[in-house]
Amino acid sequence: MAKANEQEIELYQGSKRIHPKWTTGFFSKWRIAMVLITQFVFLIVPWFNYDGRQAVLLHVADRHFYFFGLVLLPSDLIFMSGILFMAAFGLFWWTTIAGRLWCGYACPQTVYTEIMMWFDRIFEGDRAARLKLEKAPWDARKIRIKLMKYTAIFLMCAWIGLTFIGWFTPIREVFKFNMTGTQWGVAIFYGFVTFLLAHIMREQVCKYMCPYARFQSAMFDKDTLIISYDPERGEPRGKKKKGDDTKKGDCVDCTLCVQACPVGIDIRNGLQYECIGCAACIDVCDEVMVKQGKPKGLIRYTTESAMEKAYPESKIWTRLKRPRVVGYGLILAIILTAWIIGIFNRQNVRVDVIKDRGVIARYNEVGRAENTYTLRFLNASDKVQVVNAEITGIDGIQLTGVPANYELNPGDPVSLPVQVSIPAELANADDGKSTQHIFFKFTYKAKDGSEERTFEEKAAFVKEIR
Ligand code: SF4
Ligand code: SF4
Known part of the structure; x- marks a missing residue:
């Protein structure tokens, strides 16, 4: 029993389900576009044919990697390693410039979480309706809604799991269910993991499991693009009542930025490692600012140095010339050039x-x-x-x-x-x-x-x- 002035905390505290508010706006449209682009590549591109065969196929059994006219064999390991090196340095380079842009828009975890949230919204409604449904008893309506939602999610995960196999073995055979026991096992596992990570665990993956989230801070510097709340402009925050002449900042403390955040943080508390850079808070706050007749951008993309007034925000792009960005860019350009020269001189x-x-x-x-x-x-x-x-x-x-x-x-x-x-x-x-x-x-x-x-x-x- 805790005495007065003592606080009892649980050793393990279960996390509460986050129901982010649906956002519209410039960056939300970009997120939707990225979901469509990435899923077009993942779900549709394997169906393309080239020269009478599947255009893109990492054929494990044949030990051939087909990419349209390019065919790589195990003896071409150097080219496959080159692709991985380019992906790694591309990510380092991009992260140094633009911070967590990959996390916010293109990471599979973000993309599938976004898709799962679409299902939440389609079947259960926006945040307020979902919160209400969560508290409601398990009556016929709730069971019907959940049944419909999970059927749709199951079909989506099945599609994802089968398509995953279709990257490694001809996809037309996969969708005729002409698969080995191992392939069935991998498809089911992949579909289930997608469901588990993107629907059940969601932000927990970014917060506690993702290794990239841990080491990317090493690539950040004071000129890296971050999403930040402007306390100088926003504080002191508070709701403005009619006739209240006390000088207040632009933040009306509506908490919409917190409600829209898929990882459940308050960006007004400063830069936090949990922030995945999805910009949902920018969109929602910009709407509030427009309604208040204030300029947009109380929460915005900026850099730490610009916030400290080391240079005006209009000059952020000039910081692209810093050694770290140039260094990563140079390594990337060298690998890319060598890879292209190698591919063109490769003997058939x-x-x-x-x-x-x-x-x-x-x-x-x-x-x-x-x-x-x-x-x-x-x-x-x-x-x-x-x-x-x-x-x-x-x-x-x-x-x-x-x-x-x-x-x-x-x-x-x-x-x-x-x-x-x-x-x-x-x-x-x-x-x-x-x-x-x-x-x-x-x-x-x-x-x-x-x-x-x-x-x-x-x-x-x-x-x-x-
Ligand atoms: S959405 Fe904007 S105005 Fe509303 S609490 Fe967040 S920062 Fe303040
Ligand atoms: S703080 Fe803003 S940018 Fe960061 S995760 Fe939350 S909503 Fe996205």
Whole structure:
């Protein structure tokens, strides 16, 4: 029992469900647009076809990554790592400039939470109606509303779970329910996790689980864009009554910014790590300001330095030239340039020339000095490639074993044993060299006639025959 002046606090305090107020306005429209754009990419793009196959597919079973005309194989790990590096540095760069813009508009947690809140609003109404419904007894009306809402959420999560599998295996097969037990398991798990994180846990994920929320403060500086309440303009806050001449700030203490906040904080208490930068408070406060006949922007995008009057807010963009932004931008530009150059110079056909150590250099049946090799071909494109091979490096050198117009199907490596021979009088030559460099020259073009390329592979020829 707590004595007077003592406060009893629970060791574990369950969080209250937050029912944010629906907002309209400039930034709310951007949030809706980002939901539509990201979900168009996630749910619709896998249905696009390119050249008779799914345009975007991380085909796990085939170990191929298709992105329209680009096909990456496990041997292209460097390009896949490049994509991840660009995503990481892009995020660092963007966070340094614009703070939690990713969290507020494009993070899957934000986007799916927004979708779940649409369902809340469609079936249960806005904040006041939802709060009322929460307190209401479980009568027929409440059961009917909840049943309809959770059916819609279930269908949405099922769609999301199945589409997730459709990124890794052909989506048309997935939606014919032609899936393995593991794929079913992953689809159900992914759909359930979406429901759990976006509908049940919501802001708890950003507050307590998201690692990015923890380390992004390392990328913030005083010139990073933040959402901030202007206390100089807003305080002292308070409702203005008719005939009350006491000088008050612009904040009328309507608490709408708190009601609209999806993480349940009061932005007027200053910058808080829970703030995901969704700008709902800006929209709702701007509406209040307009009604009060005051200028918008009591809560606005600004920087810490601008709030401290280190420079006028109109000059925020000039701070883009600071070393951290330039540094991240430069790294990003270098990786992007290297990635593009690499992709354009990437060989569709790759060949490993392997000297066959099991077969010694010898004279063949027509008396020429011969070495054997294995050519390991890989067609890294999604088209049949027609290959021709030549050999150079020693006078009179000949290559046998590679058929003219040799056709390579896309996919797994193919090994071809080949023989290289030189005139007998050049073997065991008195030049002090037991081996000499030779050059396999390969020319390939896609069977449909597009793009012809030539490249060389160097190998050693053993001239010393015992
Ligand atoms: S919405 Fe604006 S006016 Fe209303 S309490 Fe928040 S800051 Fe003050
Ligand atoms: S304080 Fe404003 S910007 Fe931050 S999470 Fe709440 S509503 Fe969004």
